[in-house]
Amino acid sequence: MNKNHPVLEVHDLSKTFTLHQQGGLELPVLNAVSFEVHAGDCLVLDGPSGAGKSSLLRCLYGNYLASSGEILLRAADSGETLDLCRISPQRLTALRRDTVGYVSQFLRVIPRVSSQALVAEPLQALGAGREEAMQRAAELLARLNLPERLWGLPPATFSGGEQQRVNIARGFIAPKPLLLLDEPTASLDAANRAVVITLIREACAAGQAMVGIFHDAEVREAVATQRLPLQALSSAASHAEMAMAA
């Protein structure tokens, strides 16, 4: 692990939402946030509800465009450092394939695609053969205790916890340098939470870096190598009150 070159560097990142349906009201959510993450680190985002944890994670995946600042990520293919705040959509798609993964709270189901194939897909996108990817998908689904009778079915009708485990397997199958985790254990029982903790630790030991939000204090304690405290800058409620008072 090279501690000198961070996988991710964030400099003075700020994000303000403009609420067009409320007369262009401005809602500052992140103010000059800076941090770096190295291979093997698991950075846990801390802070109360509304502090901007999910918004920050979405900026790091390029779903939200930051208002100012830099998000520097080292591309796995070229080793080139790219700024997510100033990147083309084509480059972002390539980065998501080989450099940065995202485990959201909810699974995006593709009709008629089996759970196992859905999990295998990110590894195939990195060049692995179908057989190898399906085998690795089966191993992960088994570790996450998803009953084998479900592997061949599309996950649309699965329970929340079953869908979340398919999503986690899909996130962990391809060893990208950076993995973003948005409450990956929120719908899981204690046994499966323990599996996810082990997966995170193994991935970090193998040199991946993680940035995550974890609902459960026990999980935060178990996985964090660093913490980033965030504070609520303003709340939608107080802004709504201000708008009504104006």
Ligand SMILES: Nc1ncnc2c1ncn2[C@@H]1O[C@H](COP(=O)(O)OP(=O)(O)OP(=O)(O)O)[C@@H](O)[C@H]1O
């Ligand atoms: N797309 C959006 N448009 C407008 N406001 C938004 C948007 N996304 C988030 N916000 C606002 O930004 C603030 C931060 O939200 P965010 O979801 O990032 O917080 P959080 O720390 O993840 O909260 P929680 O722990 O409750 O999930 C909230 O006040 C929220 O209403």
